[in-house]
Amino acid sequence: MKLGLIGLGKMGYNLTLNLLNHGHEVIVSDINPEPGRELEKLGAVAASGIAELTAQLARPRIVWVMVPAGAPVDSVVDTLAGLLDEGDIVIEGGNSHYKDSIARAEKLSARGIHFFDAGTSGGTEGAAQGACFMIGGNSEVFEAIEPLFRDLAVEKGYLYAGPSGSGHFLKMIHNGIEYGMMQAIAEGFELLEKSPYNFNYEDVARVWSNGSVIRGWLMELTESAFSKDPKLSGIRGVMQSSGEGKWTVQTALDLEASTPVIALSLLMRYRSLEENTFHGKVVAALRNEFGGHAVVKAE
Amino acid sequence: MKLGLIGLGKMGYNLTLNLLNHGHEVIVSDINPEPGRELEKLGAVAASGIAELTAQLARPRIVWVMVPAGAPVDSVVDTLAGLLDEGDIVIEGGNSHYKDSIARAEKLSARGIHFFDAGTSGGTEGAAQGACFMIGGNSEVFEAIEPLFRDLAVEKGYLYAGPSGSGHFLKMIHNGIEYGMMQAIAEGFELLEKSPYNFNYEDVARVWSNGSVIRGWLMELTESAFSKDPKLSGIRGVMQSSGEGKWTVQTALDLEASTPVIALSLLMRYRSLEENTFHGKVVAALRNEFGGHAVVKAE
Amino acid sequence: MKLGLIGLGKMGYNLTLNLLNHGHEVIVSDINPEPGRELEKLGAVAASGIAELTAQLARPRIVWVMVPAGAPVDSVVDTLAGLLDEGDIVIEGGNSHYKDSIARAEKLSARGIHFFDAGTSGGTEGAAQGACFMIGGNSEVFEAIEPLFRDLAVEKGYLYAGPSGSGHFLKMIHNGIEYGMMQAIAEGFELLEKSPYNFNYEDVARVWSNGSVIRGWLMELTESAFSKDPKLSGIRGVMQSSGEGKWTVQTALDLEASTPVIALSLLMRYRSLEENTFHGKVVAALRNEFGGHAVVKAE
């Protein structure tokens, strides 16, 4: 098939590689011309902008948008709204909030343009070699783009999930689960580190990756991480986050769902951003007030 | 190799199958004669008791103990202490507390008997077809029994972990991680269930099992569970536990390790054992006291 | 002073009593005429509507709004915007979201009307006999209404907190702390209930109310609740919530603040709304899948 792909960051670049490897014709565009030039060597066609990109596609056009969530997606979708025609298809594969995807689908729908929210998992490696896709949008129109997902995904690795927003909703929840799983694994290794034993963590992650109940890709990545730095002594325990865990907890609050593990996984990430805490000062001061317990002085 | 195996529950029975399939000679024993009779048809030799079992082994004897943790293990190990000789080897493969394993190793060591604590993961299916083993005990003696683990485990699925107790310590932590992962997955599906969408959970678990970051055996089991009962409407949400999660949290307290996700996974299991709670009554009563908020009357 | 008071629910009614007891002239109004008629017997003047209420006040008029948060406040504030003049003052004493208060202050400010958000704590009893107020708005104009708060509050029980929104922000955080404190107390009594001892909870709450570190009004209310129903056997442990705890957790997410105790207090309230949970079913099903552990069948 022939399609446009806007946004050549790590994910968009690797998806393009994956599409080219499967024989698709890809017109690419990015605000930075460099990745487009590289992809041209591999068979893509680099357009100098979105208008040039859409001009090279025949109706019904298919445009995959893979730019950062938020304003960049809005900007590209708005531009596409002015360039595309009735029956054309936009696939938005980024980490957008599902409510934004619903709003964008409605906006494009008013012009007869079909919008699909395609949550993508599997990391940069998966984007290139076979990822996992959760897709929301019109079920009948989906058949037109299903061949793309069949090629881009690992076997059984894509799902038409339901109406608009359902793809990104599933991706959000996927990431919430991911936060919980990562924190669970990390707490386990913290207990090993504080134990009286002297474990080799790469070995532990390897044995847990082979035949155990907790085997899976995250444990394999744990093995990989420890193979490079046996005690992770080169990095600090700062756990950043990029939004989807927060959205999951916000959604839990809205749905009145009790999700303590996902919530705590997020809150421990926030905690890790600080070396010192105000709540800690308050507790220490109170212990001093009522019991005369010593406090640790600030340096 | 030739060895004895005491305890033919689900795990011991399946391990015996696994051993027989790899050409080992297994003398089995259980308080219930039935599984031994079945295994005899498949090539095992059933002993009528522990003494008869050890009598059929040549020194250095190898005896694998696979009975329920706690008093049953103590009873079998004490019996073996009286029957085995210097240089003989006991492998304890159950879900014992690592401190109990250290104590048993010391007890047997006084008689020159070697003790290995072999944490076993992979479920009943893994026991039969290839499991994961974490083994603590004397590193030099381990070489004598390593061929057994090489056969019983999936490839790379066994680890000599360190001195006595380290095998069961690793298994305990493994289960703590497992609690956290299971709760994280379960919370994710609770959010799907409370969402405005109408997801097919088997499909969701399948797509997450293929190419996603959270793929792994637990997600495959989730797919399997939903394939049998799409909304799990046949079961109640009672989450029982068999001790290792509790031990992990107790260990975290002793090590002063902050493990909120594993702790909450356990506490939510306890919460699930009750339909009504006393803490809930107290909060409801307090809301009524200060704000006149209505309470839900007991039936 | 002379002022209007709109909204004669439990809180507004009791505040009016409190104002009358301190010699203020109060013009009251409510969509239900009954409480106004009762308050007329005690010295208030009941207006038949908001327009009639404002018509009875001299400029600069002072109107206290005490209606349910959300749409009712918006409705009353919008009506007042059309009736009041430059220099008039609106005090909004309900449990509004602080961002709504900021927006209302800006809206009224455009017409020269001053808006104060007055978070109110102390329950219905406090409203009548002396409450606690946290007030946001213009600091200079505050002096004009300070005498009201001096009369309505217990000694030292009011605070000019800062610009618009700061009053309701403080009240929101107050309620978040309250959620945590209530859950902490409730968990303590749950441990007593599950202990091998046979405590008299009213006695326990009384002794903890007298001289202990955890003494305070919530413990006194606990004593009161147990004095009426020694085991709280008449009520179910359903912990409802009215929004401010949720707002506190949402705010924590926005501020990237790690507030596990307040978050869990809220999540346990949500948990209490269900007798059975979907996450519990998933965990139970998974235990069955990998370990063959029995599940509890649905009835």
Place this chain on the structure above:
Amino acid sequence: MKLGLIGLGKMGYNLTLNLLNHGHEVIVSDINPEPGRELEKLGAVAASGIAELTAQLARPRIVWVMVPAGAPVDSVVDTLAGLLDEGDIVIEGGNSHYKDSIARAEKLSARGIHFFDAGTSGGTEGAAQGACFMIGGNSEVFEAIEPLFRDLAVEKGYLYAGPSGSGHFLKMIHNGIEYGMMQAIAEGFELLEKSPYNFNYEDVARVWSNGSVIRGWLMELTESAFSKDPKLSGIRGVMQSSGEGKWTVQTALDLEASTPVIALSLLMRYRSLEENTFHGKVVAALRNEFGGHAVVKAE
């Protein structure tokens, strides 16, 4: 009444002052002679050791033990067991584990000596001026010592709680609640600190201490702490703990009680002991592995 008091640390010293102020005769003893000398000036009699202390008491002797929990209590109780006679009374007022108190009561009971476990709350100030006592032991013998508690406690501030261990059990739970309340208060102030407002925390704690739902001694102590250091800039947020919170959580695990708020209060204290965490490193490393997200390098 005449009694002995062993242990003149902050609590024991202040209790002696309190006893002297109520006209009791107190024979005191401590391993450090200094506080005994000071108390002699105020009317106490300082004994040079435990034997000399018991020798100055007439049967039935009453000895209050106020030494650090654990080995010191064991040592003193064992010494007393050899010096006291049938019918004598030991009151142990420290922060002992309730199971230790049960064991000590049984040990002394074998010699006919009565043992009371008296959980004490109210801080050092309370010890001197009126504290809160929760007392376990023989109910009939309690009458003999009740006048002491009537004098030492604030009004209604003592409770005969039940058989041996019940006093220290109640004190343990009291401290568990205290951990939760303190963390709740502290989280609230952390939200204020991270908010866009510029609150004066002493003012906030004062207004919350007067008329609000969350008023109580801990809030008054919060006010006091902020009055001395408005932003607590002189101290670090290190939250130490002295055992009773940990015991409460261990008890919750044994009773299968879901106490997330108390548990998290403890876990956040452990978290505060570290500037960097191993679990944080693992999560950061995993994010880097699957998504190429940057890590913060160790310095």
